[in-house]
Amino acid sequence: MLPNVLQPSATDHVPVLAEEVRACLAVEPGETVVDATFGAGGHGALLAADPTARTYFDRFEKHARVQARLLRGDFGVVLPQLAANGVRADAILLDLGLSSMQLDRPERGFSYATDAPLDMRMDPSQELTARDVVNEWEERDLVTIFRRYGEERYAKQIARAIVRRRREQPFERTGELVDTIKSAIPAPARFGDGHPAKRVFQALRIAVNDELRALESALPAALEMLRPGGRLAVISFHSLEDRIVKQFFREKERGCTCPPEFPICVCGNKPELRAVQRRPIRPGEDEVAANPRSASARLRAAVKAGVAE
Ligand SMILES: C[S@@+](CC[C@H](N)C(=O)[O-])C[C@H]1O[C@@H](n2cnc3c(N)ncnc32)[C@H](O)[C@@H]1O
Numbered sequence: 001m002l003p004n005v006l007q008p009s010a011t012d013h014v015p016v017l018a019e020e021v022r023a024c025l026a027v028e029p030g031e032t033v034v035d036a037t038f039g040a041g042g043h044g045a046l047l048a049a050d051p052t053a054r055t056y057f058d059r060f061e062k063h064a065r066v067q068a069r070l071l072r073g074d075f076g077v078v079l080p081q082l083a084a085n086g087v088r089a090d091a092i093l094l095d096l097g098l099s100s101m102q103l104d105r106p107e108r109g110f111s112y113a114t115d116a117p118l119d120m121r122m123d124p125s126q127e128l129t130a131r132d133v134v135n136e137w138e139e140r141d142l143v144t145i146f147r148r149y150g151e152e153r154y155a156k157q158i159a160r161a162i163v164r165r166r167r168e169q170p171f172e173r174t175g176e177l178v179d180t181i182k183s184a185i186p187a188p189a190r191f192g193d194g195h196p197a198k199r200v201f202q203a204l205r206i207a208v209n210d211e212l213r214a215l216e217s218a219l220p221a222a223l224e225m226l227r228p229g230g231r232l233a234v235i236s237f238h239s240l241e242d243r244i245v246k247q248f249f250r251e252k253e254r255g256c257t258c259p260p261e262f263p264i265c266v267c268g269n270k271p272e273l274r275a276v277q278r279r280p281i282r283p284g285e286d287e288v289a290a291n292p293r294s295a296s297a298r299l300r301a302a303v304k305a306g307v308a309e
Helices: 018-025 042-046 052-064 075-084 100-104 130-136 139-150 155-168 174-184 198-209 211-225 239-254 285-290
Strands: 033-035 089-095 226-236 273-275 298-304
Touching: 018 089, 018 226, 018 298, 075 211, 089 211, 130 139, 130 155, 130 198, 139 155, 139 198, 155 174, 174 198, 198 211, 211 226, 211 239, 226 239, 239 273, 239 298
Parallel strands: 033 089, 089 226
Antiparallel strands: 226 298, 273 298
16 A cells, blocks of 8 residues: 555546555665656656656655655656666666556547647657647558557558548647547447547557657666666556567577577577566456556566576
8 A cells, every 4th residue: 555645636647556566576675766657747747848747756755755866758768878877776667658647638638538739748848749740741651650559450541531631621639630530430440449549549649759669778778777686567558568578578588599490509698587477467357447547557577687685
């Protein structure tokens, strides 16, 4: 249980798989912990334009009775910088995706459920917005991101409808995009398998924030930062992220990169991580009932090889 002062209020982000994260990271007094996604604030907030993370962080620092520092920035940039500067940690958490405060703030434009400006930037000081992507990217690039990042079956039809509509009038709002998506897909596909705009919105969000690249550069940096015996936990919210984490853990567990037909290892690479469990940890029914946003969460954790000093 979180101490009372840190219990989320009705509008705050509810930490997902909290007990499981605590167990995997097993933090001991005196250890150094890096929370790479200090939520109840988030990336956007971390980047100055929005004071929420600072407010949450101040509250955290005051009540958690630990020495803490807030660093603003993209974890895909900040973790490699910390690693390169010799910062070492005993536990690192990456809780990917968006916080409830971001999802529930219509003006951030992340939600297909409320009409809002097409924005979707986690970092409000970044230039590229969803509006730019939707109005300016080539049709074939839209098809690619809808397929790759959204696993959208009707990527082609939707991209074509977007291009047709933007010739008449550029997109400004999420509602216009939702209507165009609905008009582009066959009627039966508008029902079932979640909201018809869910996959395209996910794809746009990943593209606008370059989310997979950030994860790909954060993972090796996190491994470098960990002390021997240090723990890394990653919560992902869709299969694209989970795949990156799974493959990274697998590669670092194997160590050796020699082709399987080699009779002996010549690369000399040793295993660097040991996954805590084979399958990702999923939230139980009770957690999903209490916090439906946790439904797609998958937690993977690993321990860095070597003996803790
Ligand atoms: C699911 S929330 C974290 C919630 C947090 N663990 C809590 O319990 O309050 C994820 C947060 O990470 C931030 N984030 C996502 N990608 C990021 C990145 N590349 N760099 C820094 N922060 C990022 C988001 O803005 C969001 O606030």
